[in-house]
Amino acid sequence: MAFSKWFFLASFVLVAVQAHTLQRRSPFHFQYKNKLYYIETFYKATFYKAFMSCSKLGMNLVSIESDDEFDKLHEFIKTNTKYEHGMAFWTSAAAMEPLQFHWMLSGYPVGLASKWLPGEPNNKQGNEYCMHLWVHNKKLVMNDESCTTQAFYICEQPKLVTSSDIRR
Numbered sequence: 621m622a623f624s625k626w627f628f629l630a631s632f633v634l635v636a637v638q639a640h641t642l643q644r645r646s647p648f649h650f651q652y653k654n655k656l657y658y659i660e661t662f663y664k665a666t667f668y669k670a671f672m673s674c675s676k677l678g679m680n681l682v683s684i685e686s687d688d689e690f691d692k693l694h695e696f697i698k699t700n701t702k703y704e705h706g707m708a709f710w711t712s713a714a715a716m717e718p719l720q721f722h723w724m725l726s727g728y729p730v731g732l733a734s735k736w737l738p739g740e741p742n743n744k745q746g747n748e749y750c751m752h753l754w755v756h757n758k759k760l761v762m763n764d765e766s767c768t769t770q771a772f773y774i775c776e777q778p779k780l781v782t783s784s785d786i787r788r
Protein backbone atom coordinates (compact mmCIF):
# COMPACT_ATOMS: atom_id res chain seq x y z
CA MET A 621 0.00 0.00 0.00
CA ALA A 622 2.76 2.35 1.02
CA PHE A 623 4.71 1.48 -2.14
CA SER A 624 1.75 2.26 -4.45
CA LYS A 625 1.25 5.60 -2.67
CA TRP A 626 4.91 6.52 -3.26
CA PHE A 627 4.70 5.31 -6.83
CA PHE A 628 1.63 7.49 -7.40
CA LEU A 629 3.34 10.50 -5.84
CA ALA A 630 6.57 9.92 -7.80
CA SER A 631 4.60 9.65 -11.08
CA PHE A 632 2.76 12.87 -10.29
CA VAL A 633 6.03 14.72 -9.57
CA LEU A 634 7.60 13.37 -12.78
CA VAL A 635 4.65 14.51 -14.91
CA ALA A 636 4.69 17.95 -13.23
CA VAL A 637 8.45 18.35 -13.86
CA GLN A 638 8.06 17.28 -17.50
CA ALA A 639 5.17 19.71 -18.03
CA HIS A 640 7.22 22.53 -16.49
CA THR A 641 10.24 21.69 -18.69
CA LEU A 642 8.11 21.54 -21.83
CA GLN A 643 6.54 24.88 -20.99
CA ARG A 644 9.95 26.48 -20.47
CA ARG A 645 11.30 25.00 -23.68
CA SER A 646 8.27 25.85 -25.81
CA PRO A 647 9.61 27.71 -28.84
CA PHE A 648 6.35 29.55 -29.29
CA HIS A 649 6.50 31.74 -26.21
CA PHE A 650 9.07 34.37 -25.42
CA GLN A 651 9.47 37.43 -23.28
CA TYR A 652 10.90 40.80 -24.10
CA LYS A 653 10.91 43.71 -21.66
CA ASN A 654 7.40 43.96 -20.22
CA LYS A 655 5.64 41.62 -22.66
CA LEU A 656 5.03 37.93 -23.13
CA TYR A 657 4.46 36.81 -26.72
CA TYR A 658 2.80 33.75 -28.21
CA ILE A 659 3.65 32.94 -31.83
CA GLU A 660 1.16 30.70 -33.63
CA THR A 661 2.93 28.73 -36.36
CA PHE A 662 0.55 25.81 -36.74
CA TYR A 663 -2.89 27.24 -37.45
CA LYS A 664 -3.49 29.97 -40.01
CA ALA A 665 -6.39 32.39 -39.70
CA THR A 666 -7.86 35.54 -41.20
CA PHE A 667 -7.00 38.80 -39.42
CA TYR A 668 -10.41 38.72 -37.69
CA LYS A 669 -10.06 35.13 -36.46
CA ALA A 670 -6.48 35.80 -35.34
CA PHE A 671 -7.74 38.81 -33.36
CA MET A 672 -10.34 36.61 -31.63
CA SER A 673 -7.95 33.68 -31.11
CA CYS A 674 -5.57 35.94 -29.16
CA SER A 675 -8.53 37.24 -27.08
CA LYS A 676 -9.53 33.67 -26.25
CA LEU A 677 -6.01 33.12 -24.86
CA GLY A 678 -6.45 36.23 -22.68
CA MET A 679 -3.99 38.06 -24.97
CA ASN A 680 -4.10 40.65 -27.76
CA LEU A 681 -2.91 40.53 -31.34
CA VAL A 682 0.57 42.07 -31.24
CA SER A 683 1.31 45.83 -31.41
CA ILE A 684 4.96 46.60 -32.18
CA GLU A 685 5.94 49.83 -30.51
CA SER A 686 9.59 50.27 -31.54
CA ASP A 687 12.24 49.18 -34.04
CA ASP A 688 13.94 47.39 -31.16
CA GLU A 689 10.79 45.35 -30.39
CA PHE A 690 10.45 44.55 -34.12
CA ASP A 691 14.08 43.38 -34.25
CA LYS A 692 13.62 41.12 -31.20
CA LEU A 693 10.52 39.55 -32.78
CA HIS A 694 12.49 39.07 -36.00
CA GLU A 695 15.34 37.38 -34.14
CA PHE A 696 12.92 35.05 -32.34
CA ILE A 697 11.01 34.13 -35.52
CA LYS A 698 14.27 33.54 -37.40
CA THR A 699 15.62 31.24 -34.69
CA ASN A 700 12.47 29.34 -33.73
CA THR A 701 10.33 28.89 -36.86
CA LYS A 702 10.93 27.44 -40.32
CA TYR A 703 11.46 31.06 -41.46
CA GLU A 704 10.40 30.15 -44.99
CA HIS A 705 9.97 32.70 -47.74
CA GLY A 706 6.31 33.80 -47.79
CA MET A 707 5.59 32.91 -44.14
CA ALA A 708 3.31 35.63 -42.72
CA PHE A 709 2.12 36.68 -39.25
CA TRP A 710 -0.81 38.97 -38.51
CA THR A 711 -0.29 41.95 -36.23
CA SER A 712 -3.02 44.21 -34.81
CA ALA A 713 -2.34 47.01 -37.33
CA ALA A 714 -5.23 47.90 -39.62
CA ALA A 715 -6.16 50.86 -41.83
CA MET A 716 -9.42 52.83 -41.59
CA GLU A 717 -8.26 54.77 -44.65
CA PRO A 718 -6.08 53.15 -47.33
CA LEU A 719 -2.37 53.11 -46.37
CA GLN A 720 -3.00 54.78 -42.97
CA PHE A 721 -2.10 52.03 -40.51
CA HIS A 722 -2.82 52.22 -36.78
CA TRP A 723 -2.49 49.72 -33.94
CA MET A 724 -6.10 48.77 -33.31
CA LEU A 725 -5.79 48.55 -29.53
CA SER A 726 -3.94 51.78 -28.76
CA GLY A 727 -4.99 53.85 -31.78
CA TYR A 728 -1.38 54.96 -32.30
CA PRO A 729 -0.10 55.21 -35.88
CA VAL A 730 2.31 52.49 -36.96
CA GLY A 731 5.87 53.88 -36.92
CA LEU A 732 8.60 51.48 -38.07
CA ALA A 733 8.99 53.31 -41.40
CA SER A 734 12.10 51.30 -42.34
CA LYS A 735 10.39 47.94 -41.83
CA TRP A 736 7.99 48.04 -44.79
CA LEU A 737 8.99 45.98 -47.81
CA PRO A 738 10.09 48.59 -50.39
CA GLY A 739 6.98 49.60 -52.37
CA GLU A 740 4.65 48.74 -49.46
CA PRO A 741 2.10 49.59 -48.24
CA ASN A 742 0.53 49.56 -51.72
CA ASN A 743 -3.16 48.67 -51.08
CA LYS A 744 -2.97 46.27 -54.02
CA GLN A 745 -6.35 45.82 -55.75
CA GLY A 746 -7.79 48.32 -53.25
CA ASN A 747 -8.48 45.76 -50.50
CA GLU A 748 -5.36 45.65 -48.30
CA TYR A 749 -6.53 47.00 -44.94
CA CYS A 750 -4.55 44.77 -42.55
CA MET A 751 -0.81 44.61 -41.92
CA HIS A 752 1.23 41.44 -41.50
CA LEU A 753 4.88 40.56 -40.99
CA TRP A 754 6.27 38.72 -43.94
CA VAL A 755 9.40 36.60 -44.39
CA HIS A 756 10.75 37.92 -47.67
CA ASN A 757 14.20 37.09 -49.07
CA LYS A 758 15.52 36.13 -45.60
CA LYS A 759 14.28 39.33 -43.99
CA LEU A 760 11.20 40.09 -41.92
CA VAL A 761 9.27 42.99 -43.42
CA MET A 762 5.82 44.60 -43.20
CA ASN A 763 3.20 44.40 -45.93
CA ASP A 764 -0.43 45.47 -46.20
CA GLU A 765 -2.64 42.54 -47.15
CA SER A 766 -6.27 41.56 -47.53
CA CYS A 767 -7.70 40.96 -44.02
CA THR A 768 -9.24 37.67 -45.17
CA THR A 769 -5.89 36.12 -46.15
CA GLN A 770 -4.94 33.11 -44.03
CA ALA A 771 -1.75 33.71 -42.02
CA PHE A 772 -0.08 32.78 -38.74
CA TYR A 773 -0.30 35.36 -35.96
CA ILE A 774 1.45 36.76 -32.89
CA CYS A 775 -0.33 37.45 -29.59
CA GLU A 776 1.02 39.47 -26.67
CA GLN A 777 0.15 40.18 -23.05
CA PRO A 778 1.76 42.29 -20.34
CA LYS A 779 4.37 40.22 -18.53
CA LEU A 780 3.37 39.59 -14.92
CA VAL A 781 5.85 41.07 -12.44
CA THR A 782 7.33 38.31 -10.29
CA SER A 783 9.13 38.54 -6.94
CA SER A 784 12.45 37.86 -8.73
CA ASP A 785 11.84 40.92 -10.97
CA ILE A 786 11.32 43.09 -7.87
CA ARG A 787 14.59 41.88 -6.28
CA ARG A 788 16.63 42.91 -9.35
Ligand SMILES: [Ca+2]
Pocket residue numbers: 740741742743744748763764765
Ligand atom coordinates in the same frame (compact mmCIF):
# COMPACT_ATOMS: atom_id res chain seq x y z
CA1 LIG B 1 0.65 45.08 -50.07
